[in-house]
Amino acid sequence: MKGTRNDLREQQRWAPLLSMAMMLGWLAVAPSAQNRAPYDLLLRGGRVVDGTGSPWFRADVAVTGDTIAAIAPRIEAPAARVIDATGLVITPGFIDIHTHARRGIFEVPTADNYTRQGVTTIYEGPDGSSPLPIKAFLDRVAAAKTSPNFGTFVGQGSAREKVIGSLDRRATPAEIEQMREIVREGMRDGAVGLSTGLFYVPGIFTPTDEVIELAKVAGGMGGIHVSHMRNEAAGVLGSVRETLAIGEQGGLPTQVTHHKIIGVQNWGRSVDTLKLITDARARGVDATIDQYPYTASATGINALFPPWSLEGGQAEVVRRLQDPAQRARIKAAVVENIRFDRGAGDAKNISVASCGWDPSLAGKNLAEITRERGQEPNVENGADTAISIVEHGGAQGIFHAIDEKDLERILLCPLTMIASDGEVPIFGKASPHPRSYGTFARVLAVYARDKGLLRLEEAVRKMTSLPAWRLGLPDRGILRVGMKADITVFDPALVRDKATYEKPHQYAEGFAEVIVNGVVIYEHGVMTPARPGRILYGPAKR
């Protein structure tokens, strides 16, 4: 029932624009002002991959103001500017539903790492973590004048942190109402939905029924739910079930974000997780997936710690480590985690991405750091190194514990969209996960072109119309007359990601033009000074 209602709601949302686009067909929109060429911008001679997954067709694309004004085999009317797209592919700008862009967007409002791989819209607030209140945050982003468009989720963890702190206990009914009010306000301020990070403190202390109470608020206001699941390793099946239950009982679309299977012993389980999600859809649960195309994840090194040891924040963690008995218990759990979970059996599989208290650790793995500490780099000593890092204030880590086969299986699922889970790095600083620089280019280059696993059109669909539909964006994600002119132009033979784990600060290549709201923000290797990004408010504020 709920699925049917959601599907209808989606159709209603899209219907006016689609019918308008169909009515206009190949016709041009009237010129926006006198004494001007009919079009502001004309992309000539490219192959149009329209974002729907349909086969490409050769056409010219004309833009007036911020809108696609015409798409036709040959547009002869003059344009203020003509760009030759011969040999290139023209697609909708890519939409990234999962980023941590507040790390860097205020320093680098052009978000070069995203722009230079064709991304025109980024979403913040995933993993249960968003700035609060949403209004102040979005106002600050708007004032920063970004190049890409920008939207956000409201975080369940952030709401719980504000009301309860990072304590491991149930919420009282009054506290749940306070958290519901935070979600309500976030949605009113323009969030697109509720995010959860049930893997992290304090999401990890939240029972499912409490999440559902918050999901009902977001769902009632037209929002969706995305989840960094409680467990992506041995407990991944139970966590998928929980994510589906939140959607089913919360009455809203639900998405498994950055879907992956962690830990050698669990590899292959994507067969079962995808079946669970597909079966849920068959019974009317509107569940979807997003993913980044790498076999390493990235998060805090303290992800190796058992949940109980993280309660109360850093000072409490340090206090526990000073007690020999508790330290031993923590170490046993970290050893276990390196063996069977995020370490995939070896300390060398975990490296430091960035470290505030000792920047020199960035780029080194736990085995190397252990050796520098004068110890044999086995799992036990690697655990001591990890504990020492957390004790000193923690660090961001990269964890190589995902199987390529699971990655490919999840990628090929039609329900899966592409999202980076990245940030806006300061160029050259620290050693971030390459996903920030390469996610979208990598799918196009490695998985569509080089491995031939999916058609270019299908890869583009996963970056454009699929996230646009999931986010309820009625006027982006498809190249059609009347839609907003977010456009990416690239060479399908040359497009590639260059960022690696060893040398992450390398921009993607092969992109010729990136256009946001009708304005060129990137052209043949050069960022333009334009910063036309807009805040894309969610359903309750639109």
Ligand SMILES: [Zn+2]
């Ligand atoms: Zn996450």
